[in-house]
Amino acid sequence: MTQTRARAAAENNFEKYLEDISGKLSTLDEKFENISEIVHRLEERIESSDNKLDLIIRDNNLKQTFDKVPVSENEANITFDTNANFILQRRQTHDNNDEAYQKRREIGHFWKKMLNERIQAYWNAIRSESLANTYEQWRHKKDVILPRKYRIKPINKESDEETKIRMTLALQRFDAEITLLRIRVPKYKERFEECDTKTREEITKRYSDNVQSKLLEIWTADVNRESAKSESILESKKKWLDEYERTYGKEIVKNRKVNRQKKREYNVTINSQMDSEQTYAKVLQSERDRINRKRFNRSDSNTEDNLESRPNQESTYERRNNGRMSGYKHRERQGFRVSEQNGNENLNRNCTEHNPSDRHFLERRQFHRGRQKTFMFKRF
Structure with a gap:
């Protein structure tokens, strides 16, 4: 019952964390969209201001040019009208271009x-x-x-x-x-x-x-x-x-592929060691043997000369088995008794005082040789 409640509480906490994360992600997404809209508006304003600046510079250049030339009143009026028409035409063309590029963005995927x-x-x-x-x-x-x-x-x-x-x-x-x-x-x-x-x-x-x-x-x-x-x-x-x-007929068919440069330094070092009599597999095996010898023959403080005594090398099975048995002996010294029931090993402890409300189970699972063993620790 206690484990079920703990598991349910953990699931509730996990769901709350997920809801908080999803809320924060949605908030970040909205902020990113707002920022992208602001940047787009700024780009449009910068582009429009650049175009206006070009028009102003062109107008000033035209004005300075016409001021230097002495003209009559009629000619000045004609020049002013022509300049104004040019500016209006230029502005209209620019507006049409902006609108066209904006419409192209609307069909960008199809385009x-x-x-x-x-x-x-x-x-x-x-x-x-x-x-x-x-x-x-x-x-x-x-x-x-x-x-x-x-x-x-x-x-x-x-x-x-x-x-x-x-x-x-x-x-x-x-x-x-x-x-x-x-x-x-x-x-x-x-x-x-x-x-x-x-x-x-x-x-x-x-x-x-x-x-x-x-x-x-x-x-x-x-x-x-x-x-x-x-x-x-x-x-x-x-x-x-x-x-x-x-060059047809002057090259060998077998050597039709061009030798490419070696892209990795490892391949370069391996190929430099290759002799005419050695194959790539032999060189690779010798390189692996050299690395293994360097790994196992390095000297450190944990050698037989520096240690007074070294325990015998045990296999993984022996270390695991001895560790489990030492755990049993430790619990037996504390008053546990070991009993086997249906392949499961139950460790029960005898206490002098019997308290039914203080009864609980602690379960620990171990795997040994592919078979699952369950250790039940009961306290009465």
Whole structure:
């Protein structure tokens, strides 16, 4: 009963702690949202103040320029009207830009999704088309140039007939890849054109007039920027293919991977110890043996020379068993008697005075050889 009440009290306290933590987290979340709103407002105010400052500086420059030039009264009126119209037009354009970027933030998730899909589709389209063109040129050469993944390695004691069969199979796989690349190009083009169409339809459906035209301009600018990135990456890959074509047949197929720099100092030290006759496994095992010898052979004050006597080394089972038995003997000296009932060992203490209200149980569990033993301490 006492344990049940204690457990219930602990659960209640745990629930209270969880409620306090959740309340504090919700308060922090609200404060963070308020701070983010304040920061956003400050950014908008700073941006508007910068734009106003640009307009003021431009107005002052124009005013100083026109003050230096002697003009008649009519010309001065015309100049003033032109300057005022320019300022109003500039301010209106800036307001339209701010509104357009604000509307783009409203559809930010859709915008990013369409842009990422278009980037991937455009890259796949230009890459597939470029690879197909390059592979066709290699295929129609007098000495066919195969990509690395289709090149065949020489096998010792292989007949010429078997080599021809493997070469024919490699050429068939090469032709199949060229055909697949040609088939995939229209599919990828259709996909990125579909992304353009969906985005333009969404902008047209949601907005109108100046905001619509400005959003379309922003979309076109984003698309052109990402397309230029994809084309620059493709140019670097074309250079690699040209170099591969130039050096074809001069490199060994088995050593086609370039040796990379070692990224970890541990690998560098291990590889520096390797000889031509040793393997990596032997060197690694020797390193482990050296570490173990250093660990167990280090000298400290607890040696046989410094200690008068050292007890014999006992196994884990013996230490645990001896400790438990010593506990039994200690309790027997205090008046306990040990009795076994149904695999459980109950320790009962005889007291001279019998007090029924002072009866309680203390339970302790131990595990020995996979079997659970329960020790019951009763006091009467």
